[in-house]
Amino acid sequence: MGLARRVAIIGIGMTKFGALGDVTTRELFTEAAYKAMLDAGVTHKDIDGVFVGNLSSDVFEHQMHLAPLLPDYLALDNIPATRTEAACASGGLALRSAIMSVASGMYDVVLAGGVEKMTNLPTSQVTEALAMCSDDIYEANLGVTFPGVFAMMARRHMYEYGTTPEMMAAVAVKAHDNAMLNPYAQFHKKITIDKALESPMVADPLHLYDCSPITDGAAALIVTTVEKAKEFEGQPIEVIASAQTSDTMALHDRPEFTGFRSTRIAADKAFKMARIERKDVDVVEVHDCFTIAEIMALEDIGFFKKGEAGPAILEGRTRRNGDLPVNPSGGLKAKGHPIGATGISQVFSIVEQLRGVAGPLQVADAEIGMTQNLGGSGGTQVLHILKKL
Ligand code: COA
Numbered sequence: 001m002g003l004a005r006r007v008a009i010i011g012i013g014m015t016k017f018g019a020l021g022d023v024t025t026r027e028l029f030t031e032a033a034y035k036a037m038l039d040a041g042v043t044h045k046d047i048d049g050v051f052v053g054n055l056s057s058d059v060f061e062h063q064m065h066l067a068p069l070l071p072d073y074l075a076l077d078n079i080p081a082t083r084t085e086a087a088c089a090s091g092g093l094a095l096r097s098a099i100m101s102v103a104s105g106m107y108d109v110v111l112a113g114g115v116e117k118m119t120n121l122p123t124s125q126v127t128e129a130l131a132m133c134s135d136d137i138y139e140a141n142l143g144v145t146f147p148g149v150f151a152m153m154a155r156r157h158m159y160e161y162g163t164t165p166e167m168m169a170a171v172a173v174k175a176h177d178n179a180m181l182n183p184y185a186q187f188h189k190k191i192t193i194d195k196a197l198e199s200p201m202v203a204d205p206l207h208l209y210d211c212s213p214i215t216d217g218a219a220a221l222i223v224t225t226v227e228k229a230k231e232f233e234g235q236p237i238e239v240i241a242s243a244q245t246s247d248t249m250a251l252h253d254r255p256e257f258t259g260f261r262s263t264r265i266a267a268d269k270a271f272k273m274a275r276i277e278r279k280d281v282d283v284v285e286v287h288d289c290f291t292i293a294e295i296m297a298l299e300d301i302g303f304f305k306k307g308e309a310g311p312a313i314l315e316g317r318t319r320r321n322g323d324l325p326v327n328p329s330g331g332l333k334a335k336g337h338p339i340g341a342t343g344i345s346q347v348f349s350i351v352e353q354l355r356g357v358a359g360p361l362q363v364a365d366a367e368i369g370m371t372q373n374l375g376g377s378g379g380t381q382v383l384h385i386l387k388k389l
């Protein structure tokens with residue numbers, strides 16, 4: 001398993017994340033895509049195909065058939081365009097599809113983006129739409145929404161490994177501290193562990209500050225080969241691994257409840273493909289849709305043993321100057337989580353880190369970075385590893 005042609009990202013673009021008001025999906029995507037094209041120095045005629053991650057423009061904006069609409073608005077005429085939907089991993093899957101199309105030789109230059117305009121609907125309707133990403137018969141239909149799913153996993157993790165609400169709150173405090181320095185982030189609001197623990201309960205034991213928010217936003221990347229990157233302006237960052245796994249939809253079909261088998265399998269595949277070890281990773285963006293998800297991700301990827309990520313986070317070891325900087329962007333928790341855009345924006349942040357242009361968010365001497373993008377409650381998993389050339 002490997003890439004037939006070496007692949008690089010040469011352009012990155014993002015909109016601000018947040019509750020953006022009266023703006024459409026097509027406008028958000030166009031802004032991110034043009035920024036990425038400008039950054040890469042590619043023009044319309046260079047682009048061979050478009051992949052766009054989007055969960056549900058149909059429910060959120062009454063707009064289906066998004067794939068041709070977005071390049072149409074970008075004036076990319078008659079181009080092959082594909083929408084990928086894999087719940088919260090829709091963006092990661094768009095990038096992986098772009099990578100496969102370039103590595104195979106099918107395309108030379110591809111636009112991979114993600115977009116979601118969620119705040120058109122009230123929270124109750126957004127929650128219902130998101131719940132469609134779980135097993136409808138056994139979970140959503142019985143009233144289990146995503147905060148509920150992750151709350152159950154948090155409870156079990158607390159029971160088996162002694163994880164505490166303070167450890168989860170420490171994930172949120174770090175996320176908000178990092179997001180304070182990220183101009184794209186939804187929240188610029190410093191919090192404390194006490195404030196997180198005192199915030200309203202959403203699904204016991206998860207408080208408001210344990211949850212990622214409802215967000216509008218878009219992000220885009222330009223993908224090409226390492227060889228062809230020399231023809232363009234954008235500083236290339238190589239993709240040295242792309243891994244994807246599925247798992248059972250229903251949680252009751254899984255052997256355990258304190259992590260995701262799909263993360264572990266995808267991580268093993270990714271490290272094998274990249275031919276590196278866990279200790280070689282300098283910076284990572286993980287899918288912290290809830291604070292417990294960051295703890296489980298760090299354990300499942302293999303950075304920490306089971307039960308050891310929470311204490312490590314509490315000790316500050318995952319801060320920007322710690323031994324494993326995690327989510328220096330502010331993560332889903334505080335940068336925001338516009339579902340389809342999230343996987344792409346994680347890679348945007350890692351590319352900035354590896355280029356050394358992350359400003360106040362910069363992790364010193366970052367050469368290898370990783371992203372983990374989780375779909376639903378782990379039914380899909382997409383991981384990427386990137387390296388400075
Ligand atoms: N973290 C921190 N603050 C948040 C927040 C979050 N996740 N969500 C909302 N807020 C803030 C708002 O900015 C607002 O602050 P203000 O009063 O100072 O303006 C306040 O809380 C109320 O916001 P509101 O939008 O009314 O909150 P809500 O109760 O409708 O929604 C949640 C809060 C947690 C229920 C909602 O954000 C949610 O459902 N999150 C999870 C999304 C999800 O499941 N994603 C998929 C993951 S797999």
